[in-house]
Amino acid sequence: MKKVILLFSIVLFAFTFTAEAQNCNQGAKLAKKTWEKFGPWKPDISLIPFKNSTKKIKNAWNWIASNGGANIGPRYLEIDGGNETGSITGQTKRTFVTHPSFNNNVKLTINKYDGKARTGVVICVQGKNGVTQERVSYIFPKDKNGKVKTFNLKNVKGKIIIVAMKNLSVGNKFKYRINAK
Structure with a gap:
């Protein structure tokens, strides 16, 4: 009987860990x-071509979202571009990807301003070599109170930042504002 309980406990732990694990895979592909x-990052690269192409993608996304609530892959997060807002419901994910950073240090802020979902966050960076490294993981607790969490990312010059968030609750939402400076 003890062996069965132990085996059940191990399986339950493995299932719980798998259900809660976030990763940057979707953002890493983008x-x-x-x-x-756009080729390798250079200090004198211009963001204008990147912003022009992502503007078309954002416009298409906004049209789709306003006409049907669809959820399509990672979203663009502009460094020094203001807040992006949204809501993650019942065990779904949201991923943001930045352009290559021009700064060595970036301050990324996530403001949970409504909802009571327990939500996991993983922040990764990817260099031009294609290697993705996890930098930070954090779990917003299940509570109704708002919470602001700031992550200070260092050594990110010339790297793309990926933020993956997953709602770990079944019936609760996570309303957020996110920005990078």
Whole structure:
């Protein structure tokens, strides 16, 4: 009987860990495509071509979202571009990807301003070599109170930042504002 209980406990732990694990895989794929399209990062690179192409994507996304609530892959987060807002419901994910950073240090802020979902956050960076490294993981607790969490990312010059968030609750939402400076 003790062996059965122990085995059940191990299986339950493995299932819980798998259900809660966040990763940057979806954002890493988009970051890789970004490197392929725009080539290696250079200190004198202009963001204008990148912003023009992502503007078309954002406009298409906004049209789809306003006409049907669809959820399509990672979203663009502009460094020094203001807040992006949204809501993550019942065990769904949201991923943001930045352009290559011009600064060595970036301050990323996530403001949970409504909802009581327990939500996991993983922040990764990807260099032009295509290697994705996890930098930070954090779990917003299940509570109704708002919470602001700031992450200070160092050594990110010339790297794409990926933020993956996953709602770990079944019936609760996570309303957020996110920005990078």
